[in-house]
Amino acid sequence: MMRRQDTISQIGPLIMLAAGLAFAFGAIATLELGSFRRMGSGAFPLMVGGILSLLAAIGLVQNLRAPMETGKADPIAVLGVVGGVASFAFFTPMFGVLPAAAIAVFATGSAIPGFRWPMRLALSLGVAIGVWLIFVRGLGMPFVAVRGL
Amino acid sequence: MDLISNLALGFSTATTVTNLFYCFVGVFLGTFIGVLPGVGPLAAVAMLLPVSFYLEPTTALVMLAGVYYGAEYGGSIASILLNIPGTPSSSVTCIDGYPMAQQGRAGVALFATSVASFFGGVFGVIVMVLLAPRLAEFALLFQPAEYFSVMVLGLIAASIVSSSGVLRGLMMVCLGILLGTIGVDVNSGDTRFTGGVPELRDGVSLVVVAMGLFGISEVMVSLRGATKSYAGQNVRGRDIFPTRAEWRRSFLPALRGASIGSFFGTLPGTGQTVASFVGYALEKKVSPNKAQFGSGAIEGVVVPESANNAAAQTAFIPTLTLGIPGSTTMALMLGALMIHGITPGPRLISDHPDLFWGLVVSFLFGNFFLLVLNIPLIGLWVRLLRVPHYYLYPTVIIMICVGVYGISNSLTDVWATLAFGLIGYVLRLFRFEPAPMLIGFVLGPMMEEFFRRAMLLSRGDPMVFLERPGSAALLALGALLLCASALPIKSILRQLLKRA
Numbered sequence: 348m349m350r351r352q353d354t355i356s357q358i359g360p361l362i363m364l365a366a367g368l369a370f371a372f373g374a375i376a377t378l379e380l381g382s383f384r385r386m387g388s389g390a391f392p393l394m395v396g397g398i399l400s401l402l403a404a405i406g407l408v409q410n411l412r413a414p415m416e417t418g419k420a421d422p423i424a425v426l427g428v429v430g431g432v433a434s435f436a437f438f439t440p441m442f443g444v445l446p447a448a449a450i451a452v453f454a455t456g457s458a459i460p461g462f463r464w465p466m467r468l469a470l471s472l473g474v475a476i477g478v479w480l481i482f483v484r485g486l487g488m489p490f491v492a493v494r495g496l
Numbered sequence: 497m498d499l500i501s502n503l504a505l506g507f508s509t510a511t512t513v514t515n516l517f518y519c520f521v522g523v524f525l526g527t528f529i530g531v532l533p534g535v536g537p538l539a540a541v542a543m544l545l546p547v548s549f550y551l552e553p554t555t556a557l558v559m560l561a562g563v564y565y566g567a568e569y570g571g572s573i574a575s576i577l578l579n580i581p582g583t584p585s586s587s588v589t590c591i592d593g594y595p596m597a598q599q600g601r602a603g604v605a606l607f608a609t610s611v612a613s614f615f616g617g618v619f620g621v622i623v624m625v626l627l628a629p630r631l632a633e634f635a636l637l638f639q640p641a642e643y644f645s646v647m648v649l650g651l652i653a654a655s656i657v658s659s660s661g662v663l664r665g666l667m668m669v670c671l672g673i674l675l676g677t678i679g680v681d682v683n684s685g686d687t688r689f690t691g692g693v694p695e696l697r698d699g700v701s702l703v704v705v706a707m708g709l710f711g712i713s714e715v716m717v718s719l720r721g722a723t724k725s726y727a728g729q730n731v732r733g734r735d736i737f738p739t740r741a742e743w744r745r746s747f748l749p750a751l752r753g754a755s756i757g758s759f760f761g762t763l764p765g766t767g768q769t770v771a772s773f774v775g776y777a778l779e780k781k782v783s784p785n786k787a788q789f790g791s792g793a794i795e796g797v798v799v800p801e802s803a804n805n806a807a808a809q810t811a812f813i814p815t816l817t818l819g820i821p822g823s824t825t826m827a828l829m830l831g832a833l834m835i836h837g838i839t840p841g842p843r844l845i846s847d848h849p850d851l852f853w854g855l856v857v858s859f860l861f862g863n864f865f866l867l868v869l870n871i872p873l874i875g876l877w878v879r880l881l882r883v884p885h886y887y888l889y890p891t892v893i894i895m896i897c898v899g900v901y902g903i904s905n906s907l908t909d910v911w912a913t914l915a916f917g918l919i920g921y922v923l924r925l926f927r928f929e930p931a932p933m934l935i936g937f938v939l940g941p942m943m944e945e946f947f948r949r950a951m952l953l954s955r956g957d958p959m960v961f962l963e964r965p966g967s968a969a970l971l972a973l974g975a976l977l978l979c980a981s982a983l984p985i986k987s988i989l990r991q992l993l994k995r996a
Contacts, residue, residue: 359926363667370674373689383956388681388688391944392674399670406663415660418925424719425921428712428893429914435897436910444901448894455890458719462886470887474894486550488902 353414360410364403371396427458443494444482449475499625502853509854510861515558518551519858522559523865526566531574531877537567538825538931539714542706543892545832546899553836554851558858560832564825565808565859568768569613569866572801573877576605586804588772592789592796599792603736603874608794609801610870612750616802617863619754620761620809625856627762627810628845632817635842640950641960645970647943650820652974653763654935656981660927668928672936673943675700683948695908702831703900704909705937708916709930711896715889716921736874742794749779749795753802761807762814768804768823775803809859816844816852819942824931827938834938 370392374380378389431451438447449471456467482488509515522544529540540563548556571586576593589609596605638646651673655665678689679699690696738746753775760771779799780789789796812829814820819840821827833840838848845852870877900909920930954960962968 356926359664359923359928360667362922362926363671363928366671366674370677370689378686378688379684383951383958385956386948386951388684388686391947392677392688395670395673395677395940399667399674402663402667402670406667409663415927417927420925421716421720425716425918427719428716428917431890431893432712432897432910432914432917435894435901436907436914439901439907444898448898451897452890452894455715455719455893456886459886459889460720466886467890470890474891477891478894478898482898482902486547486902488550489905490902 356414356417357407357410359415359417360403360406363406364400367396367399367401367403369396371400423458427455430458431455441494443492443496444490445475445479445492448478502629502849503625503857505849506853506855506857509554509850510558510857514552515555515854515858516861518555518559519562519862520865520869522562523566523862524869526563526568527570527573527866527870527877528566528880529563530567530570531880537564537571538828539710540564540567541825541828542703542710543895543899545703545706545828546903548832549835549903553833553838553848554854556832556836557829557851557855558862560829561812561855561859562862562865564829565617565805565862566866568804568808569609569801569870570877572609572613572797573606573874576609576797577602577878586772586800588776588800589797591776592791592793595790595792596794596797601792602878604738604742604794605797606874607736607871608738608742608746608797610867612746612753612798612801613805614863614867615750616754616757616805617809617866618860619751619802620758620806621856621859621863623758623806623810624813624859628813628817628852628856631813632842632845635818638842638966639964640946640953641964641967642970643946644943644950645961645967645974646818646820647939647946649970649974649977650814651932651936651939651943652977654824655932656977660929662978662981664928665932668923668930668933669936672933672938673940675705675933676937676940677944682945695906699941700912700937701903701909702828702835702938703903704912705916706828706831706934707896707900708913708918709920709934711892712913712917713920713924713930715892716917717924719889736871738794745785746794746798749783749799750802752779752782753799754806757803757806758810760803761810768807768811771803771807772800775799805863812855816840816855817842821935821938824934827935831938 374389374393374396378392379387380389380393381387431454434454435447435451438450441447452471452474453467456462456470479492483490483492510519525544526537526540529543530537541560544560544563548560551559568586572589572593575586575589576597578594593605593609596602651669652666655669656662676699678696680687680697687697753772756775756778757768757771760774761768776796776799779795780786783789783793783795785793785795811823811826815826815830819830821830830840838844838851896913897910900913901907903909923930923933950960951958960967961971
């Protein structure tokens, strides 16, 4: 009987197998393969996709014999980072880069234990000022710093 | 005479106010970022890559190179003060650096590190000046088959250093190559694997991949793990100078370390970590003070530092002259060159002598800045280690977001970076290291180009790769490396270290 953890560890090589097969079949189905002399645009991806699938298949067998331990996911950390980046991407068109940066820092900081909101607020303001100084004033990047200003 | 005129050209390029300024900025930021445990040269270079797009190619490279070896140096500060290596290559420095700090001699260890890094760096630059033009001349004899084979060799070397095994390393290399095929094929004009997304016609951006795989996923891993404040030891100015006996004891070890580092830096895939391990193991064998090793011997700090800084410089030799990055950080440097429209390879020295020689001479200035910057700032770095890390990670996220967004004012790139961050995080959970993937991604398009050209020239005969002696030798070397990787090299090195 396989342990649950051993089954989970198979997911890694399976992802690789899926990626290899996707590129190989994608090349066959949608691209020109050409000849050995004049290779088409699909020949190289087909070759590398095939090699990746083969390696992944070997990895699967190897993993069945000696399962590799997987890492432990930290969903709160992932949510914090996803929340931060997504906030930046979502709020930039609405308010401009600086408010979006401040919101993103606040969102990411909320995933860190012990990082209280007054400190988060102070860091958000500090980072927004830093972005303005370095990227807008210093490097002259053509951002909309604050929409409407 | 040639060498002197080339160096004169290098000096005139490197000593412009702009280049000196950005060299200083790079070294300072690199040290600043490298001091923080877990954030190595790779993350530092990745974070500052978008900023470099706004600079001239030479200035951009000078700054990124400064970030790179500044971060390498900064890594040793955390090793000595906290016993936490800032970079993998500075893990050896912990062995004697931390005991020195425990004995109240952290200042001496940090001072010795600065001087040894400077010595190793300058030694590496001299090796580079002498060796790089010769290697480039030799590489001019290469034809597409040899180029393809040297890239295969580089990719195998990149995959065997993966700590989760060569098989997983190879899979990641292949995945990187496949990602590099996304976009318009330059030979046929066909659009490949874009899924109808118009933004993907130009391919996936190197910055997006690098920032996602190394920046975003790194923060996901570290965000909730390092919230405590680090308290370092106070270091006073008068406590940092070694004794006269220690100066005498350090010279030959520094020379040996720099020689070993210069050699290993030129080999793709080995780099600074192996250089500092081998340097330390050898020194432990030959040193008259071998009994003190492990309990605070100054040689134990000097050797790994001179070795890894020499290797950091000579790693540029294959990157610039062959277009083969020896490490992931070098792959980013290569990417930065290509983004600026410069093709690395044997013609780089003759086509862009100001860039090559300016960069080489800037290394000398960069190493000098490291020396003069770090001795008075040792106290500042110590205080930086006490800053709680929860200030750091949200700031890093914003640096990444603004940097990626700033390249082409595209929020699609920001979303794509997040997607690569999640991919990198999931792959790390399943013990797939992202580093070989990035090298595959950078080399993939060039590799395909040379493969197709070699096949065209040989009229479709794949035996061309084995019939040409140069190509066959490179492929044989790659096969040998693969076989050798079946041996547990790391545990052998560790045993050597123990036995020595």
